[in-house]
Amino acid sequence: MLTWLQALLGLSRTHALALASSVVDLRITQIANETWGVHAVLAHDAVVHNS
Secondary structure (H helix, E strand, O other): OHHHHHHHHHOHHHEOOOOHHHEEEEEEEEEEOOEEEEEEOOOOOOOOOOO
8 A cells, every 4th residue: 555655646655654544444354264364445535646
């Protein structure tokens, strides 16, 4: 998610992390054999991107 935010918005890694900490949800998608699957979810309207 951080790499994607950097590429999309032209942010530094530090700024992408700061943004992600407030707008990205982490969701547990599976638990199997003591391994957790976690996905980062960014809402469509969480950031405005002007091309």
